[in-house]
Amino acid sequence: MKQSQLFTKTRREAPADETAKNAQLLARAGYIHKEMAGVYSYLPLGLRVIKKIEDIIREEMNAIGGIEMKTSIFQNKEVWEKSNRWDDGVVEIWFKTKLKNGGEVGLSFTNEEAYSNILKQYVNSYKDLPVFPYDFKEIFRNEARSKSGVIRGREFYWKALYSFAKDETEHNAFYEKAKVAYQNIFKRAGIGDLTYLTFASGGTFSKFSHEFQTLAEAGEDTIYVDEKKSVAVNKEVYNDEVIESLGLKKNDLVEKTAIEVGNIFTLGTKFSEPFDLKYKNEKGEDKLVFMGSYGIGLGRLMGTIIEVMSDDKGIIWPEAVAPFKFHIIEIPSEKPEVKKMAEKIYKKIGESNTLYDDRDLRAGEKFADADLLGMPYQIIVSEKNADFGKLELKNRKTGKTEMISEDEIGKFL
Amino acid sequence: MKQSQLFTKTRREAPADETAKNAQLLARAGYIHKEMAGVYSYLPLGLRVIKKIEDIIREEMNAIGGIEMKTSIFQNKEVWEKSNRWDDGVVEIWFKTKLKNGGEVGLSFTNEEAYSNILKQYVNSYKDLPVFPYDFKEIFRNEARSKSGVIRGREFYWKALYSFAKDETEHNAFYEKAKVAYQNIFKRAGIGDLTYLTFASGGTFSKFSHEFQTLAEAGEDTIYVDEKKSVAVNKEVYNDEVIESLGLKKNDLVEKTAIEVGNIFTLGTKFSEPFDLKYKNEKGEDKLVFMGSYGIGLGRLMGTIIEVMSDDKGIIWPEAVAPFKFHIIEIPSEKPEVKKMAEKIYKKIGESNTLYDDRDLRAGEKFADADLLGMPYQIIVSEKNADFGKLELKNRKTGKTEMISEDEIGKFL
Numbered sequence: 001m002k003q004s005q006l007f008t009k010t011r012r013e014a015p016a017d018e019t020a021k022n023a024q025l026l027a028r029a030g031y032i033h034k035e036m037a038g039v040y041s042y043l044p045l046g047l048r049v050i051k052k053i054e055d056i057i058r059e060e061m062n063a064i065g066g067i068e069m070k071t072s073i074f075q076n077k078e079v080w081e082k083s084n085r086w087d088d089g090v091v092e093i094w095f096k097t098k099l100k101n102g103g104e105v106g107l108s109f110t111n112e113e114a115y116s117n118i119l120k121q122y123v124n125s126y127k128d129l130p131v132f133p134y135d136f137k138e139i140f141r142n143e144a145r146s147k148s149g150v151i152r153g154r155e156f157y158w159k160a161l162y163s164f165a166k167d168e169t170e171h172n173a174f175y176e177k178a179k180v181a182y183q184n185i186f187k188r189a190g191i192g193d194l195t196y197l198t199f200a201s202g203g204t205f206s207k208f209s210h211e212f213q214t215l216a217e218a219g220e221d222t223i224y225v226d227e228k229k230s231v232a233v234n235k236e237v238y239n240d241e242v243i244e245s246l247g248l249k250k251n252d253l254v255e256k257t258a259i260e261v262g263n264i265f266t267l268g269t270k271f272s273e274p275f276d277l278k279y280k281n282e283k284g285e286d287k288l289v290f291m292g293s294y295g296i297g298l299g300r301l302m303g304t305i306i307e308v309m310s311d312d313k314g315i316i317w318p319e320a321v322a323p324f325k326f327h328i329i330e331i332p333s334e335k336p337e338v339k340k341m342a343e344k345i346y347k348k349i350g351e352s353n354t355l356y357d358d359r360d361l362r363a364g365e366k367f368a369d370a371d372l373l374g375m376p377y378q379i380i381v382s383e384k385n386a387d388f389g390k391l392e393l394k395n396r397k398t399g400k401t402e403m404i405s406e407d408e409i410g411k412f413l
Numbered sequence: 414m415k416q417s418q419l420f421t422k423t424r425r426e427a428p429a430d431e432t433a434k435n436a437q438l439l440a441r442a443g444y445i446h447k448e449m450a451g452v453y454s455y456l457p458l459g460l461r462v463i464k465k466i467e468d469i470i471r472e473e474m475n476a477i478g479g480i481e482m483k484t485s486i487f488q489n490k491e492v493w494e495k496s497n498r499w500d501d502g503v504v505e506i507w508f509k510t511k512l513k514n515g516g517e518v519g520l521s522f523t524n525e526e527a528y529s530n531i532l533k534q535y536v537n538s539y540k541d542l543p544v545f546p547y548d549f550k551e552i553f554r555n556e557a558r559s560k561s562g563v564i565r566g567r568e569f570y571w572k573a574l575y576s577f578a579k580d581e582t583e584h585n586a587f588y589e590k591a592k593v594a595y596q597n598i599f600k601r602a603g604i605g606d607l608t609y610l611t612f613a614s615g616g617t618f619s620k621f622s623h624e625f626q627t628l629a630e631a632g633e634d635t636i637y638v639d640e641k642k643s644v645a646v647n648k649e650v651y652n653d654e655v656i657e658s659l660g661l662k663k664n665d666l667v668e669k670t671a672i673e674v675g676n677i678f679t680l681g682t683k684f685s686e687p688f689d690l691k692y693k694n695e696k697g698e699d700k701l702v703f704m705g706s707y708g709i710g711l712g713r714l715m716g717t718i719i720e721v722m723s724d725d726k727g728i729i730w731p732e733a734v735a736p737f738k739f740h741i742i743e744i745p746s747e748k749p750e751v752k753k754m755a756e757k758i759y760k761k762i763g764e765s766n767t768l769y770d771d772r773d774l775r776a777g778e779k780f781a782d783a784d785l786l787g788m789p790y791q792i793i794v795s796e797k798n799a800d801f802g803k804l805e806l807k808n809r810k811t812g813k814t815e816m817i818s819e820d821e822i823g824k825f826l
């Protein structure tokens with residue numbers, strides 16, 4: 001798209017009330033608008049990043065048999081009373097509101113109850129299982145403090161998948177596939193090298209849950225990393241017995257701070273019991289469904305990428321999640337050849353792949369904006385370049401530039 | 414997709430508490446799940462319809478210069494106090510909730526304030542205008558009664574675009590384009606013939622607003638239609654003076670009930686004034702931005718399609734919004750050729766275009782399900798058809814069947 005068509009603008013200074021690097025950079029670059037602490041609107045460039053992340057997650061969930069639906073934000077009191085999670089004394093982070101004709105409703109803070117209640121309508125026989133529904137939706141959590149930018153919101157955009165299996169064996173088979181799918185997501189989003197499968201506290205039905213933790217100074221979690229084995233242990237379960245049971249050695253583990261970018265969890269029959277979610281097996285016996293949960297916050301992933309992939313000039317997007325792969329910087333000139341060349345390249349690369357800075361601004365301002373916005377490749381079209389029939393291609397991450405011909409652009413598409 | 418992979422099932426009877434035809438059919442067919450009055454979850458097939466409608470709307474909005482963003486559901490009290498719409502005495506349909514650390518937040522019931530507040534950050538000069546941002550989001554309205562299924566929800570999924578122009582002339586040019594875009598949307602969604610551009614009450618800045626009204630028995634609105642001129646007048650402004658001013662004649666107007674599927678509205682400076690949303694013109698003078706609003710409910714459009722496009726057997730989806738264009742019905746047989754042929758056709762048409770009923774059920778049940786689910790084309794693969802190397806293609810709308818060869822399917826893709 002042409003930058004002159006984009007209504008957002010960059011700012012030199014971050015808003016005074018933003019302390020998190022991710023929110024400072026996103027606000028300066030015009031990707032987000034802060035509505036209140038922990039609540040952000042995604043402006044056009046920010047939404048493009050969210051959509052790219054959403055597409056990656058959707059592909060990986062569909063590849064392991066996920067089936068997408070769209071559950072409501074409003075939650076029914078009667079449904080949540082079944083699992084004893086309606087009470088504010090049990091769940092502190094509820095947001096609730098009142099219906100005009102009486103009665104309270106909750107705003108979803110998670111999806112186990114809504115999903116169990118829906119599946120209860122449809123699961124009768126072993127033939128109906130397994131099933132792996134998921135959705136993308138807004139989630140609301142009444143956090144007392146919210147200072148981590150888009151990493152910890154009061155309102156945030158989330159993918160949750162729940163697995164409904166006949167038994168633990170069938171569950172485990174899916175759980176292992178989900179682990180791989182999650183690792184694929186973080187690899188594709190550009191933070192695979194920094195993200196560790198991490199053993200964390202489990203529950204009644206499994207000794208551990210699994211978190212995906214990305215090493216970052218801004219992290220709120222402490223983990224112990226075995227780099228060679230590419231696994232980590234969350235501080236909450238870090239003790240000699242656990243280390244040994246995982247076949248790890250204390251000397252190989254290094255303490256790090258990290259951001260939890262996803263987690264997967266064996267729920268067992270914790271929710272199928274209160275919802276009486278049963279199926280008839282091949283012998284006609286009633287059996288409880290065995291469940292698992294698989295969550296990931298899209299804004300949190302976006303914020304984490306920025307925490308680990310930026311420099312003092314701005315954001316450095318990995319290709320797969322960048323709003324645009326290319327940023328064409330036309331250096332204003334009186335020679336019509338410059339604009340002509342820029343327009344030609346823009347047409348060649350395509351408007352969905354490139355942001356084209358066609359604005360009438362000084363070169364220095366344009367370079368600063370491009371570095372702040374963080375597209376992976378900058379293509380600089382100046383008088384000098386037009387004269388020589390060459391383009392200057394700058395890699396935002398390495399800072400390296402090379403001169404290429406128009407035809408060579410094809411290599412990068 | 415294979416129907417055996419779909420966890421939803423059809424039901425013979427609609428839930429007793431659903432009185433609206435749209436909700437009865439959608440619930441019976443397993444497209445939606447009722448969470449409470451006026452609040453529905455969209456199950457996998459229902460979400461597919463919503464996504465197709467979303468894609469149509471997005472294409473039409475982008476074609477007239479729309480730029481998508483994603484604003485928050487939580488609304489800031491201070492922002493709404495500027496326009497005097499925070500007070501429950503002024504706006505009765507607010508849902509509000511409380512932050513743990515004090516203070517109230519609202520759930521969006523519309524977007525004028527949030528948009529004006531965001532644009533205020535970015536609009537300074539005439540060069541920044543016009544701009545046409547929009548988003549798709551959940552909207553919440555505290556309706557006392559909600560009995561119209563997905564047509565009038567307490568929570569519903571909505572597209573809203575706001576236009577920000579330099580003056581009335583620039584506004585009017587966009588407003589006329591938006592009219593055409595809206596007509597395109599309803600045409601593409603299959604209800605163009607039944608949908609009338611309708612003059613309705615305006616405001617300070619324009620004599621009329623424009624509604625798009627679809628003729629339907631279940632409609633809550635009364636309109637007067639001039640079929641030849643393809644326009645209508647809402648009862649709220651229907652009087653001799655208005656009829657004459659529109660160049661219409663009372664004798665040509667026929668009273669009808671209709672569902673409002675969209676509306677567009679000139680806002681003028683109603684919101685730019687309280688938000689002090691101004692730009693500097695070419696002479697350096699401060700001018701107020703001139704606004705318009707363009708809304709459409711996706712669930713409402715889906716429900717309206719069903720109200721006007723169904724029969725006693727079930728739903729009849731228009732092609733462009735059907736979850737799948739084809740429904741392959743394999744009639745269970747001991748001859749392996751039948752399944753083989755069905756699988757081959759499924760592969761040929763592609764899983765994104767077809768629902769393949771591979772379940773081990775009686776033919777009668779499968780036919781009833783297919784009619785209820787409402788895909789535009791049913792392809793029946795039976796022993797007899799497999800023997801003759803022909804397929805039976807049934808048009809769900811006309812009920813007509815024809816025998817075609819495998820190769821002829823290409824014509825319908």
